[in-house]
């Protein structure tokens with residue numbers, strides 16, 4: 028069910044409650060899905076009225092259910108009271124008509140809260156010369172999903188890659204390269220060489236403190252625009268972006284702009300000056316800071332040697348996003364470990380007098396917890412690299428597919444869709460603020476709460492539709508036409524059909540709720556619910572060989588609708604739907 032239908036019902040019944048504390052808005056808020064779907068599609072609890080009317084809720088419900096029945100609302104099949112609730116059953120025709128309306132919309136069920144507004148979303152944003160790790164997976168898939176959700180609400184979205192491409196580590200890397208380049212194979216394995224060099228620098232620096240000095244000096248050269256060091260830095264960025272692009276392609280991630288930290292180099296002085304002009308800059312142990320409140324440590328703006336920091340670059344970047352990109356909403360999809368950082372940055376912006384600081388949001392997320400990591404080796408024993416996780420998942424998916432469906436064509440393509448989809452879904456099904464359990468058995472459980480289970484359900488719909496089309500010798504385009512002309516009058520829905528239909532009607536509402544809370548998990552668990560409900564329908568009812576031709580048509584229409592919602596929902600979550608699996 029969705030708010031549109033709730034609103035309509037509330038509008039049509041609120042006069043019955045005149046002289047009680049239940050007004051139009053309250054009724055709309057109170058209308059909920061009954062726990063037991065056989066009770067109807069919406070339910071209104073009346074406990075709130077007990078005190079005022081000095082009656083027991085069951086008696087109130089009975090009285091008002093009968094009053095509502097008396098006004099004869101044409102889209103209601105019945106309105107009955109059960110222990111303090113008024114339960115509403117809608118006519119099948121009304122529900123099917125609503126479903127038709129939802130599917131008929133150009134972009135299914137899209138909201139309009141973002142019309143005329145621009146939204147910047149910063150996501151994935153890895154650090155040059157370092158492999159994307161499993162933590163970046165969250166920043167990547169949650170970010171891309173929220174990006175899709177924002178677009179569904181009508182926002183003009185700019186996906187931004189705030190690449191970690193500036194800081195003293197690039198001086199270190201450039202110096203390391205100058206010393207050791209001949210020992211690495213940059214032709215064959217550029218990114219690996221870069222990372223190995225980075226690790227080696229840090230290992231050796233422990234016993235060679237002068238390394239850090241070399242690194243710092245080389246970074247100063249980079250800052251001063253030294254051509255040789257600048258060329259090296261450019262090469263590092265290029266090698267890294269190429270490596271990440273490969274992963275972004277696999278995950279279906281698209282940024283519109285790369286605005287790495289280096290991009291703000293020439294805006295830092297101006298930013299610090301603005302802070303100074305506001306009288307906010309304080310000298311503290313040789314460094315410049317802004318005090319942001321009693322419970323929060325001060326925000327470091329420049330180090331004692333004058334060098335800028337991560338926060339300085341984020342301040343410049345926020346101003347750029349507002350002043351140049353002209354964004355109305357500015358989102359940062361970054362782990363919970365950077366909460367303090369964003370609190371400080373947003374607070375400094377507020378103190379600088381930017382009223383738009385309130386439109387900046389840190390979309391934080393929890394960390395991964397590993398269960399049976401045994402199935403995956405880790406390089407260096409510490410970080411878990413995203414690429415290894417994806418490869419492993421695809422490999423496992425392939426084994427399962429091989430076993431379940433040995434004759435499947437294009438196994439490699441399907442294994443990639445299923446393996447990658449499984450990893451994405453396992454991430455997104457979790458409320459982002461919580462930590463995520465990483466458990467291979469669950470991630471790839473084709474019968475469990477998993478990505479493959481949903482993909483499998485969509486594939487099941489597609490296979491039913493394919494059979495129908497071939498039985499009726501109908502082309503894909505003709506089939507779409509045929510479905511859009513489905514006649515809803517005189518349709519009677521059985522329990523499983525009713526459940527499916529009223530669940531599907533909630534799709535557009537779910538997109539809005541999911542965006543409003545910046546929680547793709549709301550959409551993910553809805554899609555799971557649709558898959559489960561469709562499977563219940565499929566197992567209980569005969570579809571292609573139903574007795575009545577009208578039942579076949581009706582169930583095909585519901586299968587067609589379920590397939591649309593499943594495929595669209597998965598697309599929003601950036602998960603692909605195979606044709607067969």
Ligand code: ARG
Nearest residue numbers: 149152153154189191341361
């Ligand atoms: N590069 C950072 C990291 O990987 C994330 C950057 C997030 N965005 C930002 N504007 N600070 O940890």
